[in-house]
Amino acid sequence: MAESNEQVVRNKQVVLKKYVNVGLPKESDMEIRESSIQLKVPEGCKDSVLLKNLYLSCDPYMRSRMKKLETPSYVDSFQTGSPMNGYGVGKVVDSTHPDYKKGDLVWGFTGWEEYTITAPFLLFKIEHTDVPLTYYTGLLGMPGMTAYAGFFEVCKPKKGEYVYVSAASGAVGQLVGQFAKLLGCYVVGSAGSKEKVELLTNKLGFDAAFNYKEEQDLDAALKRYFPEGIDIYFENVGGKMLDAVLLNMRIHGRIAVCGMISQYNNERPDPVHNLMYIVGKRIRMEGFIVSDFYHLYPKFLELVIPSLKEGKITYVEDTAEGLESAPAALLGLFTGRNVGKQLVVISHD
Amino acid sequence: MAESNEQVVRNKQVVLKKYVNVGLPKESDMEIRESSIQLKVPEGCKDSVLLKNLYLSCDPYMRSRMKKLETPSYVDSFQTGSPMNGYGVGKVVDSTHPDYKKGDLVWGFTGWEEYTITAPFLLFKIEHTDVPLTYYTGLLGMPGMTAYAGFFEVCKPKKGEYVYVSAASGAVGQLVGQFAKLLGCYVVGSAGSKEKVELLTNKLGFDAAFNYKEEQDLDAALKRYFPEGIDIYFENVGGKMLDAVLLNMRIHGRIAVCGMISQYNNERPDPVHNLMYIVGKRIRMEGFIVSDFYHLYPKFLELVIPSLKEGKITYVEDTAEGLESAPAALLGLFTGRNVGKQLVVISHD
Numbered sequence: 001m002a003e004s005n006e007q008v009v010r011n012k013q014v015v016l017k018k019y020v021n022v023g024l025p026k027e028s029d030m031e032i033r034e035s036s037i038q039l040k041v042p043e044g045c046k047d048s049v050l051l052k053n054l055y056l057s058c059d060p061y062m063r064s065r066m067k068k069l070e071t072p073s074y075v076d077s078f079q080t081g082s083p084m085n086g087y088g089v090g091k092v093v094d095s096t097h098p099d100y101k102k103g104d105l106v107w108g109f110t111g112w113e114e115y116t117i118t119a120p121f122l123l124f125k126i127e128h129t130d131v132p133l134t135y136y137t138g139l140l141g142m143p144g145m146t147a148y149a150g151f152f153e154v155c156k157p158k159k160g161e162y163v164y165v166s167a168a169s170g171a172v173g174q175l176v177g178q179f180a181k182l183l184g185c186y187v188v189g190s191a192g193s194k195e196k197v198e199l200l201t202n203k204l205g206f207d208a209a210f211n212y213k214e215e216q217d218l219d220a221a222l223k224r225y226f227p228e229g230i231d232i233y234f235e236n237v238g239g240k241m242l243d244a245v246l247l248n249m250r251i252h253g254r255i256a257v258c259g260m261i262s263q264y265n266n267e268r269p270d271p272v273h274n275l276m277y278i279v280g281k282r283i284r285m286e287g288f289i290v291s292d293f294y295h296l297y298p299k300f301l302e303l304v305i306p307s308l309k310e311g312k313i314t315y316v317e318d319t320a321e322g323l324e325s326a327p328a329a330l331l332g333l334f335t336g337r338n339v340g341k342q343l344v345v346i347s348h349d
Numbered sequence: 350m351a352e353s354n355e356q357v358v359r360n361k362q363v364v365l366k367k368y369v370n371v372g373l374p375k376e377s378d379m380e381i382r383e384s385s386i387q388l389k390v391p392e393g394c395k396d397s398v399l400l401k402n403l404y405l406s407c408d409p410y411m412r413s414r415m416k417k418l419e420t421p422s423y424v425d426s427f428q429t430g431s432p433m434n435g436y437g438v439g440k441v442v443d444s445t446h447p448d449y450k451k452g453d454l455v456w457g458f459t460g461w462e463e464y465t466i467t468a469p470f471l472l473f474k475i476e477h478t479d480v481p482l483t484y485y486t487g488l489l490g491m492p493g494m495t496a497y498a499g500f501f502e503v504c505k506p507k508k509g510e511y512v513y514v515s516a517a518s519g520a521v522g523q524l525v526g527q528f529a530k531l532l533g534c535y536v537v538g539s540a541g542s543k544e545k546v547e548l549l550t551n552k553l554g555f556d557a558a559f560n561y562k563e564e565q566d567l568d569a570a571l572k573r574y575f576p577e578g579i580d581i582y583f584e585n586v587g588g589k590m591l592d593a594v595l596l597n598m599r600i601h602g603r604i605a606v607c608g609m610i611s612q613y614n615n616e617r618p619d620p621v622h623n624l625m626y627i628v629g630k631r632i633r634m635e636g637f638i639v640s641d642f643y644h645l646y647p648k649f650l651e652l653v654i655p656s657l658k659e660g661k662i663t664y665v666e667d668t669a670e671g672l673e674s675a676p677a678a679l680l681g682l683f684t685g686r687n688v689g690k691q692l693v694v695i696s697h698d
Contacts (some may be wrong), residue, residue, distance in 0.1 A: 073629045275606075287632050
């Protein structure tokens with residue numbers, strides 16, 4: 001006789017149908033599939049949890065997982081025909097893991113589906129619940145840690161320095177700018193619409209912002225906003241913007257390379273010509289990935305939770321409702337449709 | 350009545366006739382001019398020295414000084430119509446500077462001429478004279494310090510790491526490779542001729558070496574020599590080589606950007622496409638210039654002088670005789686004519 005916690009429920013999933021190596025993926029490259037799941041960690045599955053997924057995080061790095069990667073990268077390709085996965089927020093429904101019990105809230109790696117059984121991998125227990133839970137897909141989750149690690153650990157900023165952030169209204173960029181302001185830097189951001197540019201200056205506290213799509217000459221735009229040059233560039237886009245930035249860096253400038261979203265759909269990346277400036281200006285350009293820095297998560301929360309409660313940090317989210325909206329929400333990142341952190345609500349409890 | 354140390358002597362000089370912004374300069378862009386000089390620091394010139402120049406150093410960075418630089422760089426343009434200048438070795442003939450006296454041997458910044466009057470700028474007194482004095486244009490001078498600072502301070506190498514050096518038989522590259530071997534790294538170098546490649550493995554102790562001009566596919570060549578990938582790339586050439594290296598770097602690899610000699614004569618630098626790899630591989634790419642590290646010169650000598658005397662380090666020089674040969678010797682750097690450190694002998698005493 002089945003116990004109540006063994007009930008079988010529907011489990012909708014987002015599945016990648018085929019790899020898309022070049023160009024902008026389409027919604028039809030993914031599909032919504034209905035499956036079912038027993039609400040219990042299966043017999044013999046040790047150290048596992050069954051999560052009810054509440055919020056999914058749409059992140060640019062997922063684009064490379066939609067490709068059939070020939071050479072190993074820091075992320076694996078998705079499995080076609082299986083549910084996609086990524087960061088999200090969930091609630092523990094059942095657990096055979098000693099550290100997790102029913103009712104625990106967690107954020108971290110989970111499936112793009114309603115319920116996921118997983119051996120906890122990159123799963124963090126949520127201790128602070130007096131803040132919006134959705135923030136654990138952004139401000140208090142992977143993108144927040146990315147901004148923190150990239151800005152403080154990689155850029156090693158100093159008060160008064162000139163900081164430039166591209167994709168500045170995005171999940172990571174909006175925080176880099178706010179961290180820089182907290183430290184006492186001068187911060188300019190760029191984004192791809194009037195609405196986003198207004199957000200940066202009116203809501204997020206950037207000193208200035210511009211719409212890169214309206215600039216004929218990115219070098220000239222940067223010279224206008226940084227007549228003294230740029231000490232720190234937080235790189236989210238790559239390509240032509242990087243080339244223009246290299247012309248405008250100051251001596252001993254630092255470029256933290258978080259991502260290059262302008263390049264992810266290209267068959268061949270855009271050329272960069274101005275690397276010679278790295279020598280004379282003694283520029284340090286350094287790539288990083290957030291998983292190298294998760295040991296700093298407690299230290300990060302010590303900074304961010306009080307700043308958030310005191311209103312010194314704010315966060316802009318773009319919310320899509322329902323698992324069905326996940327494919328479009330993900331793809332919107334690559335056309336800049338999202339305003340702020342893009343997340344998908346699967347369930348509110 | 351003139352005293353003996355006020356005698357007037359001939360002073361031959363190398364003069365840049367006109368700026369050469371693009372393309373390979375020609376010998377006729379420079380000229381040898383005969384001037385004369387009184388062998389005494391002029392009345393009223395405080396804190397100055399009059400040097401008899403013995404050896405001149407030909408260095409790749411001098412190419413950019415032959416251009417009319419629109420934006421300020423870490424080096425100035427040469428003055429057309431005036432003697433060129435650069436690193437060299439000289440003997441003090443007269444001095445009004447308290448730290449220098451007649452007969453002192455020095456290396457550092459001086460004129461491309463037989464005698465130079467200068468307020469000591471980047472001038473180091475030579476304390477060790479039981480080594481070839483010409484070495485102060487290379488091994489024991491600016492190129493030596495460049496190799497030392499770039500390898501130890503910028504790359505932060507560890508024993509057992511895989512190190513790749515381009516332009517490896519040059520003034521800097523040959524030392525980087527030897528430093529890496531002293532530390533216990535695996536070192537491969539590339540150069541542009543059979544003779545240079547043989548030098549690298551037979552005389553300079555590199556584990557392997559290849560002629561980049563004979564490789565159709567630089568990526569394939571690097572994969573052959575570094576099946577496990579590259580931890581440290583000491584960048585001297587730029588362009589296509591850098592693009593191929595980025596494909597072959599290991600996680601947490603470091604690229605010290607010392608120069609990009611393949612690019613100096615180009616109107617527009619060659620494109621680099623593979624910067625995306627900086628993110629996933631967490632590569633640190635960092636430019637440096639030696640003058641930021643001269644405070645380490647005593648520490649550098651502590652390593653190099655004993656290693657040299659014990660035969661653990663050797664040094665290959667390419668010597669041109671006479672000031673008249675200086676223009677051709679300098680330009681030879683850009684066609685790879687020199688084998689080892691290129692210097693010009695003005696006088697042996």
